[in-house]
Amino acid sequence: MKFDEDPENYHRSRPDYPGALFSDLIAYAGLEGERSALEVGIGTGQATGPILATGCRVTGLDLGDRMIAYCQKRFSGMPGFQAECVSFEDFDTQETYDLLYSATAFHWVPPEVGFPKAYRLLRPGGTIALFWNHPFVGRAEDPLHREIQRAYRRYRPGTAAPREFAEPDCSRYRDLLEEYGFAEVQYRLYHRTRVMDGASYLALLNTYSDHRSMEADARTGLLREIREAIEAFGKSITIYDTVDLYLGRRV
8 A cells, every 4th residue: 555655754744734624624513522523544644633632532544554553653642532444435333423524535435435424424413524635736837847747748658737726626526415415515725835845845745656656767767857856946846735625414
């Protein structure tokens, strides 16, 4: 499993999610007092701490045993946390939850399986919250971005040019939530920029499964050229993030 090979680098390199997102999620879900949540695809816990901080009990699922071990150590002082190394599809429980949420992970679950199961696992009035981070390095007006895209064309020919996530793209998950019976469906977008040096950006790329699965020589060449381009264009790269959040409620 490519995500599971280096949880320490994954945690260092992957960004946290915006505080405003958690404020909106917590307000919508009414997380106060004794509540329980199921997190699908916990990773190294980027989205776990803010939910635990509300006093909510969190059960985290992940297929990576190293990810699970990392989170068990990270949240060992929090009695409301537990984790299981199992896919959402295979997770078997009689418990129901006030919140089911997933951060940049629910796309791995087939919709025809994931949405009905999420609905069943929520208590009446319970909240589903799905969100993703979409980093973009492809702005035509940025000469460094253009140089990096030339490197991708050399080492990954045939790969579609990157496209910045925009509001019309929100229709997919909004419509899926409504299709599978969730009510009061909402979506929200959050924007931010990150500036990274070459070493940090390459470490981030090494958390992406499509990069880790490249043939070794091609990956080495691609990363070398990206690093050289960053050094030549000011020694830093700007990443434009769009984070999309979808909220729905079990009737």
